[in-house]
Amino acid sequence: MANLKERIDAVRKEFDEAARRAADAKSLEELRTAYLGRKRGHVTLLFEDLKSVPAEEKREAGRLVNELKQSVTVRLDAIEGQLSSVPPAVSAAGTDLTLPGRKRYVGRPHPLTLFEEEIERIFLGMGFSIEEGPEIETDYYNFEALNFPPHHPARDKWDTLFIKGDLLLRTHTSPVQVRVMERSKPPIRIICPGRVFRRETPDPTHLPMFMQVEGLVIDEGVTFAHLKGTLEYFLRALFGEKIKVRFRPSFFPFTEPSAEVDIECLVCSGKDPACRVCGGTGWKEILGSGMVDPQVLKNVNIDPEKYSGWAFGLGIDRTAMFAYGIPEMRYFYENDLRFLRQFGTK
Template sequence: MSTIEAEVDALRSEALEALTQADGEAAREAWRAEWLGRKDGRLTLRLRALKDAPPESRAALGKSLNELKATLEGELEARRDSARADALSALSADAALDVTLPGRPQSLGRLHPVTQTMNDCIDAFAEMGFRVFEGPEVEWSRYNFDAVRIPDDHPARDMWDTIWIDTLIEGERQMLLRTHTSPNQIRVMEQTEPPVRVIVPGKCYRQEATDATHEWMLTQIEGLAVDEGVRMSDLKGTLYAFARRLFGEDRRIIFHHSYFPFVEPGVEMAIDCFLCRAGGSDCRTCHDTGWIEILGAGMVHPEIIENAGYDSSRYTGFAFGVGIERVAMLRWGIEDIRHFYQNDLRFLRQF
C-alpha cells in the first residue's frame, strides 16, 4: 500500500468510527463541523494543503481525498435518513397513526345565495318565453333618465342619490352607475323588432342609507314585453306565475298602485312578510306593514314606446323590475339584507 493510500485509509477509519459514536442530530452536526466544515474541517484543511504536496503525488492525493469527502458526506446523509425513519416509526407506534385514513376534505365553493336566486328567477321567466339581455352597468344619463321619462328636476338625478362618473363630456357629467335596469327597455327596443319579451339581470347602484331592507348595491331583473294587444291582465298573470314558481301556492300576494315615470299605470307587488306573515306587529323587516315589496311594474308608457321608435298606437307593453335580494330574503327567511354582502362564511354556507 502506498503512503497516500495509507494516509487516506487512516483518515477514513477515524472519521467513520467517530460518526458511529455520534448519537443524535446534535452529535452528528458536531461531527460534520469537525470533519467537513468549510472553514476548519479536518478534511477541508487537508484538501487546502494539497498545494504544498509534492507535484508527482498531488493529483493522486487530491483524487483520494475528494473520494473520501464524498464517502463521508454519503455516510452522514444515510445516518440522518435512518434516524428520521426511526423517529417516524416511533411516532406512528406511540400515536397509533393510521396512515390509511383519508386526508382532510377540501372545502368546496358554492354559488352565492343572490346568484342562486337570480338563476332561479331567470329559469322561471325563461319557461314563460323570456330571453336574457345584458346591458352596461356604467350607463349614459340619457338612457338612465331622459329616455325613461325622468325629468331634469327629478331628485334621482341629484349627486346624493346617484353615483356619477367624474369624467366631464361637453362640460357635463353624462355617465353614471345605473340606478335601475330600466334603461335597457330602450336599448332592447332599439335593437329588436316587436314582438319583444326579454329579461335583463344585473347590478344597480344608489347612494342610499342601508337598513334591514335597503342596500346601496342591489340586484335586479328587468322584464319587458311589447306586442300588439298586451294588457294589464297579461302583466298580472306573468307575475303571479313567477311568484307561485318561487314561493309556492300558499303565499299571499297583493298589488297596489304606485308611481314610476316609465309606466302608466304603475303598481308594486308585495308578498306577506315571512316573519309576521302579514300580521304587521312590531316587525323590523316589513316595518309593521305586514308586506315586503319585491317588484315594481306597470304598462310601458306610450312615450317610452315612441322613444324606442315603435308605433305606440299599435304596440303596448308591460315592464317590471324584481329586487333579487328581497326575493332571496322571502325564500329563506333572512331578516336583514346586509347579511348578503358581509362575507360571513357561517351565513353563506347555509345555502
C-alpha cells in the first residue's frame, strides 16, 4: 500500500508538470492519452495495481486512485476550455490571426452587359440571330452603302472620328447590317449590338464611345405593321406590359418612311412639367426605325421589287440610364465598384 501511495504521488507530480507545458490542442491530446489512455495510461495502470493490494487496504487505495483520476480529468478539461476560448494572437507560422481578413468579391457582369443580354434575350425569343462586325470601318460600309453619298448633309449628324483616308471608327452598327445583307439571302432577321464612336464632348448624356443595338428584317411581304408590332412587343417586354408607346415621323437617309419611337416617361408619367428626363412632355425618345430604303437594298443586290424590310437602332447606354434611373452616362465607364455592385445581384 505504501508503495502504491508513493506511485500515486509521483504520477500526480509528473502530471502537474506536464500539464503546465500543454500549450495547444495537440499536446493536450497527447497528455490525455499518456495519463488516461485505456491500455497504457499512467492512471489506468494504477487501477491495475489495485488488484495486488491486500483486501483490507483496497478500499482506501481505490479512493486515492479514483481521486487522482478525477483531478487529472478536471485539469485536462480546464486546459481544453482555455485553449478553445482564447485563440493565440500569433500562430506557430508567425501569422497574426487577429488582423482583419481581406474580403474577396465575386465578379459579376457589367450593367451594360446585363442590359444588352436582356435585349438579346427578347429578340432571340422572336427568332432573331445576333451578328457582330468590325469597329474600324470604311466610309463605304458606314455611309455610302446606307445612302449617304459623299457631301450629303445628313453626314453632319454623325460626327465621325476618321482614322486615315477611307478608314473611320463606325458611328453606328449599321455597317454590320450591310455586311450581312451582302453575304446572305433573305429572309434576314438579325440584331447587331456593339460599340460605336462619335466625336462628342463628354457630358451627362453624351460620350465619344457608347453601345448600340440595331435590328434588321428583310423578307417578302414585310410591312410597317411588322415593324410596329415587333417594336411594341419588344418595348413591352423590356419596360412592362402597361408602358405607353408612340411612333413619330422622322428622317433617316437609309429608311423610308422613318419613325422615332417614344415611350411614356418612367420618371414623371407626364405629370411633372419641370421633369428633367422628358422636359415635361411625358414622352422619352427610345429608338429610331423605318422601312429599309429600296436604294439600300439595291446597293447590296437585293431586289426591292421582291423584298422589303425594316430596321431600328437604339442606344443601350441611354436606354439603360432611363430604365435604371441613372443620371450620368459616365458612371458606366468609371469602374467605380460602389456603382457597379448595385447591378446583377438578382
